[in-house]
Amino acid sequence: MEGGNESQYEGQFFENYLRLRSKPDNFNDLLEFPAFTALLPDLEGRTVLDLGCGFGPHAKYYVEQGARHVTGVDISEKMLEHARKVNNDLRIEYVRCDIADPAIIDLGRHDIVCSSLTIHYIEDLTALFTNIAQVLDSGSVFLFSMEHPIATANNDEGRTNNLTDGYMLKHYSEEGIRQGEWIGAPITKYHHKFMTVMNSLIEAGFIIDKVMEPMPSKRLMKKVPRMKKQVNRPSYLIVRALRR
Amino acid sequence: MEGGNESQYEGQFFENYLRLRSKPDNFNDLLEFPAFTALLPDLEGRTVLDLGCGFGPHAKYYVEQGARHVTGVDISEKMLEHARKVNNDLRIEYVRCDIADPAIIDLGRHDIVCSSLTIHYIEDLTALFTNIAQVLDSGSVFLFSMEHPIATANNDEGRTNNLTDGYMLKHYSEEGIRQGEWIGAPITKYHHKFMTVMNSLIEAGFIIDKVMEPMPSKRLMKKVPRMKKQVNRPSYLIVRALRR
Numbered sequence: 001m002e003g004g005n006e007s008q009y010e011g012q013f014f015e016n017y018l019r020l021r022s023k024p025d026n027f028n029d030l031l032e033f034p035a036f037t038a039l040l041p042d043l044e045g046r047t048v049l050d051l052g053c054g055f056g057p058h059a060k061y062y063v064e065q066g067a068r069h070v071t072g073v074d075i076s077e078k079m080l081e082h083a084r085k086v087n088n089d090l091r092i093e094y095v096r097c098d099i100a101d102p103a104i105i106d107l108g109r110h111d112i113v114c115s116s117l118t119i120h121y122i123e124d125l126t127a128l129f130t131n132i133a134q135v136l137d138s139g140s141v142f143l144f145s146m147e148h149p150i151a152t153a154n155n156d157e158g159r160t161n162n163l164t165d166g167y168m169l170k171h172y173s174e175e176g177i178r179q180g181e182w183i184g185a186p187i188t189k190y191h192h193k194f195m196t197v198m199n200s201l202i203e204a205g206f207i208i209d210k211v212m213e214p215m216p217s218k219r220l221m222k223k224v225p226r227m228k229k230q231v232n233r234p235s236y237l238i239v240r241a242l243r244r
Numbered sequence: 245m246e247g248g249n250e251s252q253y254e255g256q257f258f259e260n261y262l263r264l265r266s267k268p269d270n271f272n273d274l275l276e277f278p279a280f281t282a283l284l285p286d287l288e289g290r291t292v293l294d295l296g297c298g299f300g301p302h303a304k305y306y307v308e309q310g311a312r313h314v315t316g317v318d319i320s321e322k323m324l325e326h327a328r329k330v331n332n333d334l335r336i337e338y339v340r341c342d343i344a345d346p347a348i349i350d351l352g353r354h355d356i357v358c359s360s361l362t363i364h365y366i367e368d369l370t371a372l373f374t375n376i377a378q379v380l381d382s383g384s385v386f387l388f389s390m391e392h393p394i395a396t397a398n399n400d401e402g403r404t405n406n407l408t409d410g411y412m413l414k415h416y417s418e419e420g421i422r423q424g425e426w427i428g429a430p431i432t433k434y435h436h437k438f439m440t441v442m443n444s445l446i447e448a449g450f451i452i453d454k455v456m457e458p459m460p461s462k463r464l465m466k467k468v469p470r471m472k473k474q475v476n477r478p479s480y481l482i483v484r485a486l487r488r
Contacts, residue, residue: 150394150413169394170410173459173475194438194481198455208452211442215417231417 013185014078018055020183025224028117032145032236033057035214036116039240041141043067046111049135051099051144052118054079056087062114063091071107073097100124105134115144117236120152123177123190125197129204136243142206145238148213152178152191167233197239206241213237257429258322262299264427269468272361276389276480277301279458280360283484285385287311290355293379295343295388296362298323300331306358307335315351317341344368349378359388361480364396367421367434369441373448380487386450389482392457396422396435411477441483450485457481 020026036058044066050059053072062070072094074080080094097103099115100122113132122128132142153172175196178189192200201208213234216227264270280302288310294303297316306314316338318324324338341347343359344366357376366372376386397416419440422433436444445452457478460471 150416166412166414168410169413170476172394172477173457193457193478195455195457198442198452202453208442209446211439213417213437213439232414233416 013183013187014076016183016185018082021055021057027227027235030220030224031214031216031227031230032117032238035212035236035238036143036145037061039143039210039212039238040065040114041112043112047071047109049073049104049107049110049113051104051113051115051132052121053083053094054116056083056092056094058114058116059083059092059094060087060089063089067091069093071095071110073099073104073107075099100128102127102131105131107135109137110135111137111140113140113142113144117145117147119144120147120189120192125192125200126203129200129206133205133243138243140243141209142241142243143239145236146192146197147189148234148237149192149194149197150233151235152189154178164229167229169233194237197237201239201241205244207244208239209242210240211237212239257427257431258320260427260429262326265299265301271471271479274464274468275458275460275471275474276361276482279456279480279482280387280389281305283387283454283456283482284309284358285356287356291315291353293317293348293351293354293357295348295357295359295376296365297327297338298360300327300336300338302358302360303327303336303338304331304333307333311335313337315339315354317343317348317351319343344372346371346375349375351379353381354379355381355384357384357386357388361389361391363388363390364433364436369436369444370447373444373450377449377487382487384487385453386485386487387483389480390436390441391433392478392481393436393438393441394477395479396433398422408473411473413477438481441481445483445485449488451488452483453486454484455481456483 021028043062045068048062048067048070050070050072053059053074056072059070059072070092072083072092074096075098077096080096083094099118113136136142150169154170175191175193178191180187198208214236215234216230221227265272287306289312292306292311292314294314294316297303297318300316303314303316312335314336316327316336318340319342321340324340327338343362357380380386394413398414419435419437422435424431442452458480459478460474465471
């Protein structure tokens with residue numbers, strides 16, 4: 001979910017995040033969620049591992065789509081407490097764990113692994129993807145979304161996002177940590193180039209099956225004008241990969 | 245090679261292109277060529293189809309690396325005439341053909357297909373890649389480079405390239421034709437999003453094996469200061485794919 005390490009949940013972040021997500025015009029619900037769920041395989045009777053589950057909206061959706069069991073993993077106990085309240089279901093188990101920790105392998109085999117907007121908080125993608133490959137059988141789906149490499153390149157997101165005539169891209173080739181501010185709290189992300197996302201998957205034993213850079217429809221841009229900036233610069237990268 | 249349809253070779257373009265490529269600090273030789281050739285499989289005794297061969301520098305390199313036969317294809321007779329002069333070899337056959345024409349299938353099976361900086365002149369990537377898949381056996385390599393999607397997005401390349409503090413990205417999500425000027429001549433390119441390059445390969449029956457966004461070394465940036473702009477915005481995308 002949005003927001004990397006536990007410390008990022010201190011102070012105002014948690015409340016601000018919930019406030020943001022409760023707005024009817026938030027990008028997650030309008031842009032990322034529809035594009036992400038459109039790439040899901042049939043979940044009927046399957047087990048799903050949801051890495052970075054946040055307060056559980058995706059996990060809840062998976063069981064609604066017929067998943068037999070969903071393991072929702074998040075680093076934030078605060079987020080998980082809220083998930084157990086607002087997205088509680090007998091078929092969902094919420095577990096506290098840093099998804100970068102190899103301990104996720106101990107969560108055991110799953111039919112599908114999903115991760116929505118969490119991977120841009122992880123520094124070593126090859127290590128993460130290699131751990132994920134351990135819990136999947138050959139041919140199984142790993143579906144994830146992340147902040148787009150074009151979007152994570154800059155340190156000065158806030159400022160550049162205010163540009164209406166385009167997006168000032170900087171530091172694209174300089175991968176690594178990005179210290180910024182988001183919804184009124186300091187936040188740590190990692191910028192990865194396209195090539196690193198693709199090559200880390202391949203090296204970890206995945207076959208790239210589909211790549212998406214979701215764009216708002218004309219109708220959605222009319223409804224939410226600030227989405228027009230997406231035409232110049234996509235916010236999200238979504239990848240469906242198959243375990244080799 | 246650089247420069248799409250035959251008409252783009254009229255007037256000054258051809259001479260200007262050769263002048264550009266003869267400069268010791270041209271990006272093709274310093275940045276694209278080393279990154280591209282580093283991804284080549286062993287060419288010893290193999291046959292290579294070089295799509296958009298231009299005046300043949302890659303074709304010549306392939307035979308020097310042991311290729312048994314190279315078929316160099318280009319749309320420009322002018323370019324091929326020059327290739328037969330400066331990169332002539334008994335093992336290289338230069339053929340005039342538009343690489344977007346399904347006629348390339350009639351060139352027959354090859355062990356490897358290469359294409360250096362030509363694919364951004366092609367509108368329909370799925371059609372092109374599907375034709376290329378026809379001349380390759382399962383497991384064979386298709387290696388190509390193209391102008392990076394971040395670089396082709398804008399119409400006003402010339403202006404934005406003058407920005408030293410960053411690259412103003414615009415119209416990324418609006419795929420299609422880009423009319424611009426390059427080395428003193430009008431030029432037509434097509435902007436394809438990263439997702440389109442990847443998905444077109446997958447749909448055409450390829451497995452993505454390696455993705456590169458070549459960056460100049462610190463040494464090279466010191467030698468050629470204008471290369472520092474690459475840190476903000478990569479010029480090239482290189483992909484190695486395997487026939488499924």
